[in-house]
Amino acid sequence: MLKPIILTLFATFGISTMSLAQGDLAHEVGIIFGPVALQSDYGERHNLDTNLGNTGFGVGIVHFLNFSANNNRESFFTEHFKVRTELSFSKVNLQNFGEWVEKTPPTLAVLQLRAMKGSSTVINIGSQLEFSFMKIHDFENTTGAFSPYVSLGLAGSFYSTKVSSSLGQLGDPAVTYPKYLTPSDGRQFGFSNENGVALSILTGLGIHYKLSEMSDLMVEGRFQAFTSDWIDGINANKDIYTENKSNDWQFWFNVGYVYYLEF
Numbered sequence: 001m002l003k004p005i006i007l008t009l010f011a012t013f014g015i016s017t018m019s020l021a022q023g024d025l026a027h028e029v030g031i032i033f034g035p036v037a038l039q040s041d042y043g044e045r046h047n048l049d050t051n052l053g054n055t056g057f058g059v060g061i062v063h064f065l066n067f068s069a070n071n072n073r074e075s076f077f078t079e080h081f082k083v084r085t086e087l088s089f090s091k092v093n094l095q096n097f098g099e100w101v102e103k104t105p106p107t108l109a110v111l112q113l114r115a116m117k118g119s120s121t122v123i124n125i126g127s128q129l130e131f132s133f134m135k136i137h138d139f140e141n142t143t144g145a146f147s148p149y150v151s152l153g154l155a156g157s158f159y160s161t162k163v164s165s166s167l168g169q170l171g172d173p174a175v176t177y178p179k180y181l182t183p184s185d186g187r188q189f190g191f192s193n194e195n196g197v198a199l200s201i202l203t204g205l206g207i208h209y210k211l212s213e214m215s216d217l218m219v220e221g222r223f224q225a226f227t228s229d230w231i232d233g234i235n236a237n238k239d240i241y242t243e244n245k246s247n248d249w250q251f252w253f254n255v256g257y258v259y260y261l262e263f
Helices: 002-020 048-053 076-080 110-114 137-138
Strands: 026-039 055-066 083-097 116-132 146-165 194-212 214-225 251-263
Touching: 026 048, 026 214, 055 076, 055 116, 055 251, 076 083, 076 137, 083 146, 083 214, 083 251, 110 116, 116 194, 137 194, 146 214, 194 251
Parallel strands: none
Antiparallel strands: 026 055, 026 251, 055 083, 083 116, 116 146, 146 194, 194 214, 214 251
């Protein structure tokens, strides 16, 4: 797992470093922030309370390589693509929602699920290729213009997760929901307080608004899929509990401000 992370980081910093030597590239920097919903093993799948309840906050700094601004040799690539490099941070507090924790009168299993809490902190470093539907030169020269875009890329994701129960020490059968007592994926149990790394795939859909000659506003919805199912700290054994089949993923809704640098 470390190899793709290292390759991603070298590619990220390599692109930025090479760009400094190219006179026909322009640079943009910005900040993004907004709510993050982590879709994990907490709660009931496709449940509104789960989707709304397991939501946190994310913030990031972004850098764009603009191939069009300082380049008069127009081509489809230079007029529609930018490379976006990003460092971002998110944190989500987690708990179980849905019918399995709402049963009355509550059984011991229901009480165990209700008492289970967690948190997930993720730091991402990566790059995306952003495609603008509007020609970049036309957008840059039109204050008040809107430019929709789609993006796709990879990130190295460094995660830190914590799991606990208000009933006592997890691992105790009287405290822990039964399926999380079974060893899973090399861990003693189906839960783990740990720090780790994973690769993640990023894809987004958004829009830039030309605020002024040297600045944009942006709004974006972004899907991030992880190659690990431990981002939330719980991962019941998939060979036994086949309903636990998907890795963790999260959805970001970002608002951002971008400023054009004159290099």
